[in-house]
Amino acid sequence: MPGQPAQMPPQFSQANGVYCRYCGATPAIDLDFRAHRGMIVLMQFRKLPGPFCRECGLASFRQMTGDSLVQGWWGPFSALLANPFTLLSNLINRARLAQLPPPIPGAPSLPMDPGRPLWQRPVIIGAFIPILVIAFIAFGSSNSGSSANRNNYHYLDAPTSTYHVVPNVPVIPSIPALPTTPATRDAKAAKVGDCVWDKNGDISKDDHPKLEVVPCGDSRAQATVLGKPTGPIADTQCDSQYPATDVIITHKTSIGGGPEIEDFALCLQTK
Ligand SMILES: [Zn+2]
Structure with missing residues (x-):
């Protein structure tokens, strides 16, 4: 309709026709955030489906990724495959979400509160678990290797x-x-x-x-x-x-x- 865009508040031009599943705001983007819980025998995959507005998406990303950072490493399949996939998928979707402008006010309900960034939350400690495990394995294998060598030489050089x-x-x-x-x-x-x-x-x-x-x-x-x-x-x-x-x-x-x-x-x- 001619003239109508000029009468609308400027943020209306950012509406993209996708509405947040959680607060009803627009613009929104259709993607999922995942969480993984590794266990020795069982595993749990959770998925929070979109679409998300920017605020609800950020809150969901931080919650799900934070859970995975702590719970996702317990079990070999979880630590090597499922959790890295979960975290990577969330990071990619987090980058896609960042392209959204803020939700237009007046949505049916308030968007979620994104809260503090992930790196300011205690769960970020979980990001170091795989690094520690790898370091532990590397240290353990190099240590056992060198001790085996030492034993050999000890045997060779034994005074008896x-x-x-x-x-x-x-x-x-x-x-x-x-x-x-x-x-x-x-x-x-x-x-x-x-x-x-x-x-x-x-x-x-x-x-x-x-x-x-x-x-x-x-x-x-x-x-x-x-x-x-x-x-x-x-x-x-x-x-x-x-x-x-x-x-x-x-x-x-x-x-x-x-x-x-x-x-x-x-x-x-x-x-
Ligand atoms: Zn929302």
């Missing part, structure tokens, strides 16, 4: 578990190779045909070599395992059974703090 070079074997000097890749395993795991290197230096001169198994093609490999006899006189079997042996490494173990007893020997041929 030592290597001794048998001195009366002819020694062929060799140049220690530079380490290129991390060593693979302790010499206790060495098998016949494996190659070893001495972390402490020259395998043929070192009184307390620290042996690790490396691939025979590795530049660090210093000697090949010809035989691995076991028992308290294992080292004597290297000479008799593996004539090519030029270095014998014995391994001794003390059980329960008693005297060290030879438990195996490595009959080695240096490269």
Whole structure:
């Protein structure tokens, strides 16, 4: 009708033909806010359907999102999938809602009071729950990993578990190779045909070599395992059974703090 817009209050031009489900005001936007409650076995999904005017939408966003921040993390599916989806969906709809102008006064009932912003409410603490959980998991796994390593090294370096070079074997000097890749395993795991290197230096001169198994093609490999006899006189079997042996490494173990007893020997041929 000609002339009619000029007679109307300016905010009438903002009416969009959508009315808030809760207060009847316009403009409004049709979207839903969700809340999620995670439980170990059960889960609860709540949905507050629109349309919303700006005030009712803001109030609903804050209420539902706040509930989810506190209640939404309890259970693996909830924490990993359902609650992140709920929060993301609410944030997207919150951004859409922000495009609405304020509701035009004179609606059938008063719009909801949006109250304080979410970040000023105690429930915002819930936003840190997943961060804490992730940090806890990361810390826990890195901690258990490093303690496993420490145990390994402790085992290797245990004072009751030592290597001794048998001195009366002819020694062929060799140049220690530079380490290129991390060593693979302790010499206790060495098998016949494996190659070893001495972390402490020259395998043929070192009184307390620290042996690790490396691939025979590795530049660090210093000697090949010809035989691995076991028992308290294992080292004597290297000479008799593996004539090519030029270095014998014995391994001794003390059980329960008693005297060290030879438990195996490595009959080695240096490269
Ligand atoms: Zn409303």
